Amino acid sequence: MTLSSVNTPKPATKVVVVEDDPASADVLQRRLQANGMIVSVGRDGGEGLALVKSIVPDLVLLDVMLPDTDGYDVCLRIKSDGNTAHIPVIFLSARGEVVDKVRGLSCGAADYVTKPWNAAELLARIDAVLAQARSARPPRLEKPSARPERVRPMVAIALSNSVRRHRAQSLLGGTFDVIEEGGQAADLVLVDAGGVVPADLADDETAVLEIVGDGVAPGPDAARLDDELVRVAALLVRERRITRDLDAASDALITLATALEGHDRSTMGHSERVASRAVAIAQVLGLDESAVRTIRLGALLRDIGNAKLPPALVQKQGELTASERQLVERHPIHGEDILKGLAPLRSILPIVRSHHERLDGGGYPDGLRADELPLEVRVVTVADRFEALLVNRTDRRAVSEQEAVRILQGAVSRGELDPAVVAALAAQVRSAEANR
Amino acid sequence: MTLTTTRVNTDNEPRKEHRLLVNEAVARLALRTAGTYLPLDREDRPYQWSTTTYCDTYDWKVLRAEKNGHATQLRLREYHRTRPNEVLAGESLFVEMKDDSPDAGMKERYVVPTREVMSYLRGERTIVGGPNLLVNRMHELVKIGVRPVVVTQYNRIAYSAPDGTVRITADHNLMYLAIPWQTNSDDAIPSRVGPVIEREPGVIIEVKWFEALPHWADELYGYIREDMVNERPSTYVVAMGHLLGEPEPSA
Numbered sequence: 001m002t003l004s005s006v007n008t009p010k011p012a013t014k015v016v017v018v019e020d021d022p023a024s025a026d027v028l029q030r031r032l033q034a035n036g037m038i039v040s041v042g043r044d045g046g047e048g049l050a051l052v053k054s055i056v057p058d059l060v061l062l063d064v065m066l067p068d069t070d071g072y073d074v075c076l077r078i079k080s081d082g083n084t085a086h087i088p089v090i091f092l093s094a095r096g097e098v099v100d101k102v103r104g105l106s107c108g109a110a111d112y113v114t115k116p117w118n119a120a121e122l123l124a125r126i127d128a129v130l131a132q133a134r135s136a137r138p139p140r141l142e143k144p145s146a147r148p149e150r151v152r153p154m155v156a157i158a159l160s161n162s163v164r165r166h167r168a169q170s171l172l173g174g175t176f177d178v179i180e181e182g183g184q185a186a187d188l189v190l191v192d193a194g195g196v197v198p199a200d201l202a203d204d205e206t207a208v209l210e211i212v213g214d215g216v217a218p219g220p221d222a223a224r225l226d227d228e229l230v231r232v233a234a235l236l237v238r239e240r241r242i243t244r245d246l247d248a249a250s251d252a253l254i255t256l257a258t259a260l261e262g263h264d265r266s267t268m269g270h271s272e273r274v275a276s277r278a279v280a281i282a283q284v285l286g287l288d289e290s291a292v293r294t295i296r297l298g299a300l301l302r303d304i305g306n307a308k309l310p311p312a313l314v315q316k317q318g319e320l321t322a323s324e325r326q327l328v329e330r331h332p333i334h335g336e337d338i339l340k341g342l343a344p345l346r347s348i349l350p351i352v353r354s355h356h357e358r359l360d361g362g363g364y365p366d367g368l369r370a371d372e373l374p375l376e377v378r379v380v381t382v383a384d385r386f387e388a389l390l391v392n393r394t395d396r397r398a399v400s401e402q403e404a405v406r407i408l409q410g411a412v413s414r415g416e417l418d419p420a421v422v423a424a425l426a427a428q429v430r431s432a433e434a435n436r
Numbered sequence: 437m438t439l440t441t442t443r444v445n446t447d448n449e450p451r452k453e454h455r456l457l458v459n460e461a462v463a464r465l466a467l468r469t470a471g472t473y474l475p476l477d478r479e480d481r482p483y484q485w486s487t488t489t490y491c492d493t494y495d496w497k498v499l500r501a502e503k504n505g506h507a508t509q510l511r512l513r514e515y516h517r518t519r520p521n522e523v524l525a526g527e528s529l530f531v532e533m534k535d536d537s538p539d540a541g542m543k544e545r546y547v548v549p550t551r552e553v554m555s556y557l558r559g560e561r562t563i564v565g566g567p568n569l570l571v572n573r574m575h576e577l578v579k580i581g582v583r584p585v586v587v588t589q590y591n592r593i594a595y596s597a598p599d600g601t602v603r604i605t606a607d608h609n610l611m612y613l614a615i616p617w618q619t620n621s622d623d624a625i626p627s628r629v630g631p632v633i634e635r636e637p638g639v640i641i642e643v644k645w646f647e648a649l650p651h652w653a654d655e656l657y658g659y660i661r662e663d664m665v666n667e668r669p670s671t672y673v674v675a676m677g678h679l680l681g682e683p684e685p686s687a
Binding site: 070072073076077079080085099102103105106107108284285286287359360370371373374375378405406409410412413415418419420421423424426427 | 460482483484485494495496517518519521583585586591593608609611614615616617618619620628630631632633635679680681682
């Protein structure tokens with residue numbers, strides 16, 4: 001079997017040049033365009049950074065002396081933003097002292113070229129830097145909008161040895177449909193141990209099974225080409241399908257929680273706004289995808305316990321009595337009760353149970369303190385309090401985003417909220433404001 | 437328990453220390469002058485990145501003490517050639533205790549294996565004290581609970597008299613960063629640093645001396661003061677001011 005890749009044209013390299021001298025910028029732009037690159041020019045640090053953020057180019061060529069700031073500062077900003085940190089930066093500067101080069105490279109630049117530059121040398125350095133950057137980044141898999149349901153799962157066999165490919169095909173052919181060509185995502189891809197998954201055969205839902213040599217003991221997600229292969233492969237695909245089904249079940253729960261929201265004291269869409277804000281904070285903090293998913297789901301379902309409260313209490317506008325408050329403060333416990341039977345949602349239970357806790361132990365329902373509150377919980381707590389401040393309530397008026405950040409910073413001073421989470425919120429609000 | 441800590445630096449008397457924010461042109465002139473009279477510090481690689489993780493209690497005892505004019509800072513310092521995205525990540529780091537007073541400060545620093553540093557913050561290990569009793573003050577802080585709260589990063593170029601009597605440093609690209617921190621457990625490290633809270637717009641020049649500045653340094657210090665943007669308080673106070681959204685503190 002031959003696995004042929006779908007031939008797609010190689011995308012042109014996108015370059016942002018940050019250079020205040022129009023003549024230098026023009027010469028550089030022409031030279032790069034003549035070599036098939038798409039070039040955008042920023043005339044100062046601010047314009048350059050805006051271009052980098054919006055285009056997310058493959059490379060930045062950066063002058064050191066700029067009218068509004070210096071190139072070192074621009075480089076640091078690129079390197080400290082999670083969305084742009086991977087982009088290689090090459091300094092182009094007339095400053096050629098060793099300390100300037102050391103400073104540029106220590107800011108995270110991939111190279112430092114002094115002016116006047118030689119075109120052949122510059123292009124060679126650009127090629128080298130781009131090649132290094134490409135090899136350092138794993139290809140991102142685009143998630144398809146929907147995957148069709150199939151009776152027999154599909155397997156792609158991406159083994160390098162033809163004898164082993166045929167053996168795998170004969171073992172799996174009775175249970176799986178074997179894909180002959182790339183271009184559609186398989187349910188399972190077989191690869192050599194340590195091998196790379198072809199991007200045109202897989203998506204986020206594809207299971208990957210490494211095939212180890214005959215004498216090697218298989219680890220997790222690995223198997224040998226023997227009679228056990230069918231069982232292991234089928235199990236792996238089934239696990240993936242269950243995860244997908246659980247995602248669908250979670251969606252149903254979210255729909256239920258959203259419907260309940262229409263009947264309670266909060267405003268319609270509050271949970272979705274809290275979830276979006278919590279995800280944004282988590283991304284600023286650089287949390288991994290799994291933590292971000294937990295945070296999003298936890299934020300959406302955190303108040304599902306309201307379903308167990310008397311409807312009149314949930315709908316009540318205005319001040320609550322002490323006894324009513326006691327009942328309302330049990331909604332995190334009810335929420336945990338509702339969800340704890342669903343084993344795959346176990347990771348969000350701390351968020352549901354503890355999103356009203358405070359680092360100083362003054363929250364509810366358990367009065368937990370800092371060490372006992374996972375970061376995911378702290379993120380949702382901050383997002384929830386922030387979004388609540390942005391809407392009118394019967395007892396207070398809505399405040400601006402900036403004022404809400406200041407209020408939460410006050411809560412950090414009092415020891416209630418996590419300082420890093422509120423700092424991430426402040427950075428996210430500032431960044432969104434700058435992009436408006 | 438075997439102590440693997442090594443004391444590497446101790447001030448035997450208070451050292452005067454002034455921090456001044458200047459623009460790039462003033463900084464370059466100051467460094468050229470300092471370079472004429474002093475050698476580059478042999479322990480500091482020029483423009484290396486210094487990453488400092490500051491610790492405080494949950495009710496901000498260190499910060500409150502700083503604002504009252506006299507605090508003992510507890511900080512964890514690491515050095516790298518390029519800017520790291522993680523802290524507490526290398527083989528070892530410096531645990532520093534600094535007595536920070538308005539006009540004079542003392543410092544003790546110890547090399548500690550990074551894998552052990554959390555056990556010091558939990559109070560399970562103790563550092564053998566130096567002559568200035570800063571270690572004992574660290575123990576007092578540890579008893580009431582400290583954890584990393586904010587990080588600073590900058591590239592430093594340092595000139596220092598061989599006998600340590602005068603030291604002039606310039607910190608470029610000073611950034612204040614948050615650190616997402618949950619617990620002082622061993623598996624909490626290394627820790628990714630959080631978002632950049634704020635950046636200093638210029639260069640921070642620090643002039644440190646014990647008794648009196650030599651004539652040339654006194655003149656340079658006067659020049660820098662005349663041309664500075666402003667005087668800076670403790671880096672920790674500035675960092676926390678930005679973290680808590682408080683107005684810019686004055687020196």
